[in-house]
Amino acid sequence: MRVAFVGKGGSGKTTLSALFARHLARSGAPVLAIDGDINQHLAEALSPGTEPVTAPPLAARLTELKNFLRGTNPRIASPEAMIKTTPPGRGSRLLRLLGDDEVHARHVVRAGDVPLMATGEFEESDLGVACYHSKLGAVELYLNHLLDGPGEYVVVDMTAGADAFASGLFTRFDLTFLVAEPTRKGVSVYRQYRDHAREFGIRLAVIGNKITGEDDLLFLKEEVGDDLLTHLVHSPWVRAAEQGRAQGELEQHNRHALTVLREAVDARPRDWPTLHRHAVEFHLRNARAWADRATGLDLAAQVDPEYVPGPTPQP
16 A cells, blocks of 8 residues: 655654654554655654665666566667656566565665665756656656555655645555644645645545644644544654654554554555556656657557556466
8 A cells, every 4th residue: 555645844744754654664564665755854764863774766777767667568668768657568567565676676775664765865967957856757657566455555755745746646645644734834735735636536634743732633623624634742752753862652642643544544445447547647648748759759659558457467
């Protein structure tokens, strides 16, 4: 199951991504955390108080990733013909979560209890010439070719604000958690995300964060309504962890909130046809908007009408 954490910058989405991933890992569930934010802090949040690990970035070896994933798919002539939205087809190499393959072997490291993969940061050569979404394309390709199932979890810390809608990556998830502080600014991103999500049938749930009292909770309930799934109270443990001196355990209420999140994810079965339909739709959008012109190819031809999405073996 694939989960995205989104929200306003500073809302606590990276902290919540890390807490949820650690919660899953400590239960024994297979889980992979992916840092898909332009500000790469997930490794530090996953292992507070220790020197953060560095995951070899997916985006740095994009050509190798494309070459591996296209496999023997006859509709993709070369890695150069493969763009971030190219959907899998018959002959494509499909991945199992944390499987024995070169993608996971090359890019996954352990951050505390949790396997971690990262998109990668801006490099000097990117400044002024590239947008961050060109790097997020590596995550989109990875998720397009991933056969994860019930009881397996991918937790992605996304870019802040409604900027997450600048690519089709937002359609790659079974459930999106929007982290909202009890402020007008905190819920403004919720409104933007809600309106875009409804257009595509994206499943959205709101997590109230940094709640200090009943007034905070009442404010969020009035602003968010039934989309409010649960909330976390202001956490001295999190503050101490961010200062490198956390001891003991997360507060009981906040631990319970993480359990509610997992129950919500487990209650949302994967809709493989819709997931694939969105992948195809955004591929065709990108093909028409820029990619046909950039590659000199008709990239609509990469869509395999006979491909059956999901864990069903392909002929």
